[in-house]
Amino acid sequence: MHLTNLRHFTVLCARQPAGFQHKSMKAQARSNRQYAGGKKGERFKLVLVVAAALLDDQGKVLLAQRPAGKKLAGLWEFPGGKVEDGETPEQALARELKEELNIEVELRHLKPLTFASVAYPDQGYTLLMPLYVCWHWSGSPQGLEGQQLSWVASSELPSYEMPPADLPLVVPVQQAMAAGEPAEVLL
Numbered sequence: 001m002h003l004t005n006l007r008h009f010t011v012l013c014a015r016q017p018a019g020f021q022h023k024s025m026k027a028q029a030r031s032n033r034q035y036a037g038g039k040k041g042e043r044f045k046l047v048l049v050v051a052a053a054l055l056d057d058q059g060k061v062l063l064a065q066r067p068a069g070k071k072l073a074g075l076w077e078f079p080g081g082k083v084e085d086g087e088t089p090e091q092a093l094a095r096e097l098k099e100e101l102n103i104e105v106e107l108r109h110l111k112p113l114t115f116a117s118v119a120y121p122d123q124g125y126t127l128l129m130p131l132y133v134c135w136h137w138s139g140s141p142q143g144l145e146g147q148q149l150s151w152v153a154s155s156e157l158p159s160y161e162m163p164p165a166d167l168p169l170v171v172p173v174q175q176a177m178a179a180g181e182p183a184e185v186l187l
């Protein structure tokens, strides 16, 4: 995607329907809008992180709480992590889900949903985070790294405090939850 379109997309993603967020999320969204894309001339290191919205058959999505001592500790996020050298985003996500939650995911079950792009000027990096939806995995998710896990209904999502990058992802995830698993397209 052309950079101008990517910036435009980021701004669009940052808009939320009126009344959707509670107070602290509104404040986070405001600061998110201010630094999304960064200022002209600023230089950033790109950090590529992949994450998954795991959706169960009760219509809930899995959130993990970032453990104490880590950056953004206490905030709730979609499980995932950084893409390592030589990995595809899907391979990285399947590896992270195994390491963090002890579940196995087939790459074909990772369906791209949307992405977040957020610059952190004070930290000198910009986070680019593709978000996948996943309806099928084997095993039962466990917080192997000491993180709390929570299966969350769509209407409850806005009450979980999340990193700024995640706020624009909430509505697309709610839409995916409402739509249910799409039928397989056979080519």
Ligand SMILES: Nc1nc2c([nH]c(=O)n2[C@H]2C[C@H](O)[C@@H](COP(=O)(O)OP(=O)(O)OP(=O)(O)O)O2)c(=O)[nH]1
Pocket: 049, 050, 051, 070, 071, 072, 076, 077, 078, 079, 080, 081, 082, 127, 163, 164, 165, 166
């Ligand atoms: N997995 C995940 N990471 C997220 C989300 N939102 C968000 O800002 N992040 C950030 C937090 C971390 O800085 C980075 C993910 O890094 P990581 O989970 O692999 O590693 P880490 O906590 O050790 O990160 P770091 O301390 O090395 O920065 O992406 C999200 O929804 N899911």
